Amino acid sequence: MEIAGIVCEFDPFHNGHAHLISKVREQGASGIVCVMSGDFVQRGGPAICDKFRRAEAAVRCGADLVLELPAVYAVNSADRFARGAVRILKGLGCVDTIAFGSESADTDMLCKIAEATAVELAEFSEAVKAGLSDGRSYPEAYQDALRTVYVELDASVLSGPNDILALSYLREVIRQNAGIRSFAVKRAGAGHGEKTEEGTIASASQIRNLVSSGNCSWKNYVPEPAEYAQKLQAVSANDLKIRKDRFFAVVKHALLSASLQEISRIAEVSEGLENRISASADAAVSLEDLIDRITTSRYTSSRVSRILTQLILGITKDLVACVEEAGSAYAKVLAFNVRGAEILKTVKNCGSIPVYSNINKIQDKTVLRDPVFALDLRAADIYNVLCGRPASEYSDKVQVPKMIQI
Numbered sequence: 068m069e070i071a072g073i074v075c076e077f078d079p080f081h082n083g084h085a086h087l088i089s090k091v092r093e094q095g096a097s098g099i100v101c102v103m104s105g106d107f108v109q110r111g112g113p114a115i116c117d118k119f120r121r122a123e124a125a126v127r128c129g130a131d132l133v134l135e136l137p138a139v140y141a142v143n144s145a146d147r148f149a150r151g152a153v154r155i156l157k158g159l160g161c162v163d164t165i166a167f168g169s170e171s172a173d174t175d176m177l178c179k180i181a182e183a184t185a186v187e188l189a190e191f192s193e194a195v196k197a198g199l200s201d202g203r204s205y206p207e208a209y210q211d212a213l214r215t216v217y218v219e220l221d222a223s224v225l226s227g228p229n230d231i232l233a234l235s236y237l238r239e240v241i242r243q244n245a246g247i248r249s250f251a252v253k254r255a256g257a258g259h260g261e262k263t264e265e266g267t268i269a270s271a272s273q274i275r276n277l278v279s280s281g282n283c284s285w286k287n288y289v290p291e292p293a294e295y296a297q298k299l300q301a302v303s304a305n306d307l308k309i310r311k312d313r314f315f316a317v318v319k320h321a322l323l324s325a326s327l328q329e330i331s332r333i334a335e336v337s338e339g340l341e342n343r344i345s346a347s348a349d350a351a352v353s354l355e356d357l358i359d360r361i362t363t364s365r366y367t368s369s370r371v372s373r374i375l376t377q378l379i380l381g382i383t384k385d386l387v388a389c390v391e392e393a394g395s396a397y398a399k400v401l402a403f404n405v406r407g408a409e410i411l412k413t414v415k416n417c418g419s420i421p422v423y424s425n426i427n428k429i430q431d432k433t434v435l436r437d438p439v440f441a442l443d444l445r446a447a448d449i450y451n452v453l454c455g456r457p458a459s460e461y462s463d464k465v466q467v468p469k470m471i472q473i
Contacts (some may be wrong), residue, residue, distance in 0.1 A: 070098040070155040070410060071164045071250065074149070074236060075129070076141075077103055078114045078275070080124035080293040083168070083255060083268045088129035089165045089254040098299035098410050100162055101125055101133045102152045103401065104141035105443060106450035107147050107380065113310065113453050115275050116297040119466055124293035126471040136400040137391050138446045139439050142376050143334060149235035149386070150243075154396035157245040158420030161413045165236055169225025169251035177224060178249060181237035183217050183437030191216045202364045206231055213445045229254055279307045306454075313453045315354040318375045322348035325378070332383045335374050340366060344374070368428025380446050386438055400424040400468040406468070425467050 071091050077084055092098055101124070105118045114121065122133035151207075156162045157172065169177070184191065194215050198208025206225065213222035225231050235252065240247050269277075269288040272277055277285035283306040286294060293373025296302060322330070330341035344361055351357035361371045377383075389395075397420050403411065414422055423429060434440055447463040459465065 069096070069164075070100060070162050071096040072162040072247070073099060073101045073166050074102050074152040074156075074158075075101050075125075076108050076446050077101075077121045077125055078108050078120055078271050079289065079297050079389050080128060080268065081271060081274055083270070083291050084125070085128045085293070086255050086268065087166070087168050087252050088125075089360070090362060091250065092129060094166075094250060096135050096166075098406055100129045100156070100159065100407075101130045102136050102155050103133055105135045105138055106264060106447055107138055107142050108374050109141055109143070109145070109373065110375045112141065114452055115302065115307070116299065117450065117454075117461070118401055120297045120445075123471060124290075124296035126404050126469075127292035127296050127473065128290050130407075132403045132410050133162070133324075133401045135401050135443070137395075137397070137399075137439050138380060138442050139382055139386060139395075142380060142382055143387070145232055145235045148210070149239045153236060153239040153243055153245055154394065155398055155420065156247060157243055158418055159398065159410075159414050160417035160419055161410065163468065164248045164250050165240065165327055166250045166252060167232055167233045167236060168229045168254045169366075170230050170254050171223075171224040172253035173248055174225045174251040174252045175367065175466050176221050177230065177233055178218050179313055180217075180222075180225070181234055181241055182211065182378070183220060184213075184234075185221070185238045186243040188216065200283075201282065201364055204367070206327070206365070215333050240302070250290070271412045278302055279304050303368070309340045309455070310453050311354055313404045313455075315357065317352065317449070318354070319348055330378070330383065333374055334377045334382045334387050335370060335383055338365075339355065340342065340374075368388060372469070379449060380442060381441070386442070390439060395437075396420045396460070397440070398422040399443070402471060404467045404471045404473060426464050428437050 073091065075089065087097060089155070102299060103122060104114070106114055108114050112271035115282055118135060125133050127420070134155060136151055156165060191212050194212035195208050198207065198211045203211065208224050210222045213220055224236065237249055240249070267288060274285045274288055278299060283415065285299070289299060312376065327341050327345055329343055347357055351360055358368050358371050362368045400411070400422065411422065429435065444463050448458055451458050451461045
């Protein structure tokens with residue numbers, strides 16, 4: 068491989084992420100480009116560290132260039148998350164491989180499943196819906212549908228969350244005719260979302276739990292350069308509690324101010340869920356309480372949290388439809404090194420999407436009014452409000468990407 072792309076969140080960047088980058092480099096990648104969620108992440112809610120700090124951590128630990136995945140894609144379903152990321156990697160014009168962590172590391176079978184399901188058959192869709200109606204989770208319903216409709220495929224490779232997300236990437240590579248190869252890296256240590264540690268690797272969710280509880284053992288699972296860049300040592304449990312309380316206050320105000328029709332327009336609200344959301348907002352006394360009241364077997368807590376984040380950011384069905392029709396994609400630079408600067412020069416010659424670094428130097432001011440771009444600026448400002456930081460110092464209109472000299 069020449070230049071590899073990694074789709075990520077790095078919330079926060081930890082030893083497992085460093086392991087992934089190291090394995091991709093060992094495979095022969097001369098450049099590594101990361102497409103990373105911004106200040107709000109796919110599970111819903113704000114990231115533990117802002118996007119510029121997480122991007123710097125990635126570059127200090129082996130990546131060459133980190134680009135932001137626009138919020139309209141990042142705070143959305145796995146398929147839309149993958150769609151936006153692949154649009155960017157394809158649009159760069161120089162990425163030949165997409166690399167990802169995988170529980171199975173069975174690249175061949177993942178690719179076969181992707182090829183079979185890139186265009187979804189009606190029979191398959193109905194099988195998934197039937198599984199959901201029986202009370203199964205979406206991953207369980209999807210696996211059962213695969214076993215029923217595609218008996219020749221090994222559905223067991225989708226037993227892990229990283230493999231399920233990888234399937235979304237591979238399907239999008241096919242759908243977009245991106246011409247990008249795939250490379251799976253066997254996930255090491257604790258699994259995604261596990262509340263345990265294994266060796267020197269813990270999941271990002273467990274590290275966040277340790278930080279939020281004031282347990283300093285999180286330092287065992289984060290590379291020192293990443294700890295320094297992300298300033299995790301300065302993030303106190305009280306800071307995170309205040310941030311969560313502010314998030315709940317912003318969400319509850321938005322819900323109490325919105326009509327049922329307005330709530331129904333939020334991107335992932337369907338099947339009358341707006342009624343349950345509105346009723347829950349009246350009674351909820353905390354963020355956890357609100358999410359618990361809305362969560363059902365079909366609407367997981369992660370999806371509910373994401374819906375609440377879509378609400379305060381303004382990610383509506385209309386905006387998503389507009390993005391789908393236009394195929395919107397651009398690259399916003401967060402951090403890079405010398406090799407990353409070389410990749411950016413290559414993108415100028417062979418890329419098909421615009422690349423932005425310093426917003427104040429964008430000559431075409433209509434870009435700032437683009438709804439997708441404006442959403443990213445708004446998301447950064449809301450994140451700063453939640454963190455109690457002044458926009459005069461931390462706005463996207465002020466901050467510029469870091470050139471990391473190592």
